[in-house]
Amino acid sequence: xxxxxxxxxxxxxxxxxxxxxxxxxxxxxxxxxxxxxxxxxxxxxxxxxxxxxxxxxxxxxxxxxxxxxxxxxxxxxxxxxxxxxxxxxxxxxxxxxxxxxxxxxxxxxxxxxxxxxxxxxxxxxxxxxxxxxxxxxxxxxxxxxxxxxxxxxxxxxxxxxxxxxxxxxxxxxxxxxxxxxxxxxxxxxxxxxxxxxxxxxxxxxxxxxxxxxxxxxxxxxxxxxxxxxxxxxxxxxxxxxxxxxxxxxxxxxxxxxxxxxxxxxxxxxxxxxxxxxxxxxxxxxxxxxxxxxxxxxxxxxxxxxxxxxxxxxxxxxxxxxxxxxxxxxxxxxxxxxxxxxxxxxxxxxxxxxxxxxxxxxxxxxxxxxxxxxxxxxxxxxxxxxxxxxxxxxxxxxxxxxxxxxxxxxxxxxxxxxxxxxxxxxxxxxxxxxxxxxxxxxxxxxxxxxxxxxxxxxxxxxxxxxxxxxxxxxxxxxxxxxxxxxxxxxxxxxxxxxxxxxxxxxxxxxxxxxxxxxxxxxxxxxxxxxxxxxxxxxxxxxxxxxxxxxxxxxxxxxxxxxxxxxxxxxxxxxxxxxxxxxxxxxxxxxxxxxxxxxxxxxxxxxxxxxxxxxxxxxxxxxxxxxxxxxxxxxxxxxxxxxxxxxxxxxxxxxxxxxxxxxxxxxxxxxxxxxxxxxxxxxxxxxxxxxxxxxxxxxxxxxxxxxxxxxxxxxxxxxxxxxxxxxxxxxxxxxxxxxxxxxxxxxxxxxxxxxxxxxxxxxxxxxxxxxxxxxxxxxxxxxxxxxxxxxxxxxxxxxxxxxxxxxxxxxxxxxxxxxxxxxxxxxxxxxxxxxxxxxxxxxxxxxxxxxxxxxxxxxxxxxxxxxxxxxxxxxxxxxxxxxxxxxxxxxxxxxxxxxxxxxxxx
Ligand code: ADP
Ligand code: MG
Ligand code: MG
Numbered sequence: 001x002x003x004x005x006x007x008x009x010x011x012x013x014x015x016x017x018x019x020x021x022x023x024x025x026x027x028x029x030x031x032x033x034x035x036x037x038x039x040x041x042x043x044x045x046x047x048x049x050x051x052x053x054x055x056x057x058x059x060x061x062x063x064x065x066x067x068x069x070x071x072x073x074x075x076x077x078x079x080x081x082x083x084x085x086x087x088x089x090x091x092x093x094x095x096x097x098x099x100x101x102x103x104x105x106x107x108x109x110x111x112x113x114x115x116x117x118x119x120x121x122x123x124x125x126x127x128x129x130x131x132x133x134x135x136x137x138x139x140x141x142x143x144x145x146x147x148x149x150x151x152x153x154x155x156x157x158x159x160x161x162x163x164x165x166x167x168x169x170x171x172x173x174x175x176x177x178x179x180x181x182x183x184x185x186x187x188x189x190x191x192x193x194x195x196x197x198x199x200x201x202x203x204x205x206x207x208x209x210x211x212x213x214x215x216x217x218x219x220x221x222x223x224x225x226x227x228x229x230x231x232x233x234x235x236x237x238x239x240x241x242x243x244x245x246x247x248x249x250x251x252x253x254x255x256x257x258x259x260x261x262x263x264x265x266x267x268x269x270x271x272x273x274x275x276x277x278x279x280x281x282x283x284x285x286x287x288x289x290x291x292x293x294x295x296x297x298x299x300x301x302x303x304x305x306x307x308x309x310x311x312x313x314x315x316x317x318x319x320x321x322x323x324x325x326x327x328x329x330x331x332x333x334x335x336x337x338x339x340x341x342x343x344x345x346x347x348x349x350x351x352x353x354x355x356x357x358x359x360x361x362x363x364x365x366x367x368x369x370x371x372x373x374x375x376x377x378x379x380x381x382x383x384x385x386x387x388x389x390x391x392x393x394x395x396x397x398x399x400x401x402x403x404x405x406x407x408x409x410x411x412x413x414x415x416x417x418x419x420x421x422x423x424x425x426x427x428x429x430x431x432x433x434x435x436x437x438x439x440x441x442x443x444x445x446x447x448x449x450x451x452x453x454x455x456x457x458x459x460x461x462x463x464x465x466x467x468x469x470x471x472x473x474x475x476x477x478x479x480x481x482x483x484x485x486x487x488x489x490x491x492x493x494x495x496x497x498x499x500x501x502x503x504x505x506x507x508x509x510x511x512x513x514x515x516x517x518x519x520x521x522x523x524x525x526x527x528x529x530x531x532x533x534x535x536x537x538x539x540x541x542x543x544x545x546x547x548x549x550x551x552x553x554x555x556x557x558x559x560x561x562x563x564x565x566x567x568x569x570x571x572x573x574x575x576x577x578x579x580x581x582x583x584x585x586x587x588x589x590x591x592x593x594x595x596x597x598x599x600x601x602x603x604x605x606x607x608x609x610x611x612x613x614x615x616x617x618x619x620x621x622x623x624x625x626x627x628x629x630x631x632x633x634x635x636x637x638x639x640x641x642x643x644x645x646x647x648x649x650x651x652x653x654x655x656x657x658x659x660x661x662x663x664x665x666x667x668x669x670x671x672x673x674x675x676x677x678x679x680x681x682x683x684x685x686x687x688x689x690x691x692x693x694x695x696x697x698x699x700x701x702x703x704x705x706x707x708x709x710x711x712x713x714x715x716x717x718x719x720x721x722x723x724x725x726x727x728x729x730x731x732x733x734x735x736x737x738x739x740x741x742x743x744x745x746x747x748x749x750x751x752x753x754x755x756x757x758x759x760x761x762x763x764x765x766x767x768x769x770x771x772x773x774x775x776x777x778x779x780x781x782x783x784x785x786x787x788x789x790x791x792x793x794x795x796x797x798x799x800x801x802x803x804x805x806x807x808x809x810x811x812x813x814x815x816x817x818x819x820x821x822x823x824x825x826x827x828x829x830x831x832x833x834x835x836x837x838x839x840x841x842x843x844x845x846x847x848x849x850x851x852x853x854x855x856x857x858x859x860x861x862x863x864x865x866x867x868x869x870x871x872x873x874x875x876x877x878x879x880x881x882x883x884x885x886x887x888x889x890x891x892x893x894x895x896x897x898x899x900x901x902x903x904x
Contacts, residue, residue: 558858
């Protein structure tokens, strides 16, 4: 296994990010393109892995570094540590996936007490040389020697105050010399050793520090959160330094080939004169815009724009570029595909198509469902929003306004008064559940995307921000403070779970223009909008329509009534995948179902059922009218009957009170008796679904009758209803056979009465492992399978969602047992495997069987790709997620096409 561990920038290319890291691969690519990159070399991720394994730098690596360094020195005619003409280098981390702020960079390596004089002489700029030296000691101290960075920063501050100066670049040479002395003393005091004067020692320790930074706690945490594998390692890039801190004809900047925030075309960036490295992003001085740079250095500005154009057309995407100007000469230090907001992603993708840089298929791969979801949430009106008082980790999206409350009890009291509240906690635990349910939003000062607060909030669809670390939460005294602002109970707060921003006061939220477009069409939505919004709406429209052309999976919606169906259809649903009939028995109708349940004779029962029939029929007529021409799956009653009866403890209290007062209330006693009979210790696994249908004579027949009559009526009215009846919770083919036969008899009867054909499909949910495994026996009896992946997840794992999310999921995330909740993204290996098996076995016995998913996974991007790949026919999700599913279904087929072509 003899492979090289070091490559010069002239050798690699952008395809080698596995080996050279993203930064290294792109430096090599730019070098190849003839873009002015300071020369250098990259130590591979393989070398890092080997180092992390052996805890020492392999000998071959030391040799290769020596050779590469020699080449570099020859190329630019300077030597590391030379007292007259020293070479200085930067030592930079760079993993395959960018991990911003996670790992380290050390600049100006190679300076010591001798070479600083050489640098001063050679550049004729002693102030600059001492500035570079103090920066090296500072960065080296912090990064390599792990000294608290604020110790250095404080000394610099002290110095500036004593000299009455505001900015770093105003500090004169003599003071910088003093500062170097002070910094060296700090190093000696903190570590017991002198700042190393040997450049190679500086270099080697810096390389080791970069390797080690792969395994810092925060880097590990970041990777877990971003799902980046732990075993990739980081490359190290060593490059000749160029200096933006040589005076006002020098500077450093960051630019984007398009605006990464809005997606507006045209370059965008910041520039800082007389500065080095991170100065530009650290906010120490106000930066200039690119236009300002155009005024100061027109030639540099033109050259930069040429390079931007070259990079963007080469990478065929928006690029993010770091550059430095050294005495009127431009150097490019880094590029990568730029991160962008959701709206920028859509706009840029469409622009690149129009500029003939990418195809529509590629454009579709440049956006995703997550981004579309972001665009569909209401947003705070940025123009009118105040500055955020702090930021946290955006844990559950949405824009929410409410009153601050600091404990669950108070939360419930506020909510009972009908007030919207935001629950603020240091972190949450299962005891806070009541408070979380009572709030519209949750804000914590600790924890990340997988903390208890985050997991539960997402499960409940509530806005949440976690880990707002600047905020101090005083739960005892019901207050919080952040950046000098106090928040008391009852104060209005606005939180944006999409950006992580927290605002004081009630900020106006504006409804999403994209939702408006989906509901009312493009003409309506673009009326009276600003140009930016119009461009965004058009981009979304184009990409969604293209996705519809490409997708193989149909997208249906879960909708229980006519109104939801109407919205779902506007959002592009191609049918209803799940209409739950439960709600049809609630509200005013509860008494009717009570009568069914409590009926003492067949007669009583039938009359009670007969009263329900017209109501059910009316519901179905409304739903089927809305969905005219599109398949509509109606599920027969699923939950346990006692859910329709009053609460058992309420009844017990009533009965006891009656007894005390010697009152006889037969109704209460009868109800209590029935409820007690039906009481189950584990209702999720009890008498529900098809079991209920089998033991409650007439119930399913009633529903089937109502469906068939509704269908008949619509056909007579000239409509085209397409009905599918779904039997829930089947575990044995016999359950389905018996239920199906009964249903067919009812349908047949109604068809004959109306002298019509009623071609109703009858199928089943697959939501029990046994159903999946025996699907070759169930398949012949079913016209379709619909995977109820929520219940299938619960029954496969053997846990109930409500209990686990609050109780132990966050711990499971910490332990790495889950990286994502199996209720959010389908567990491919377990639950997904059951789906795959059922699809395969079902189809093998019944080639006409059609297959869909009606659990919430049907709206989850990753799960949709999985369902596409195993060849299902459709996914069904809540109306709001239909556009997201449409987009992801299209992306899944293209991603597949791509895979197919690369295989060949
Ligand atoms: P990050 O990955 O955090 O962006 P970088 O490795 O890009 O870190 O470097 C940090 C800063 O140092 C950047 O502003 C970069 O432009 C600057 N820098 C890196 N190498 C050099 C160099 N050879 N000459 C001048 N500045 C450099
Ligand atoms: Mg960088
Ligand atoms: Mg179910």
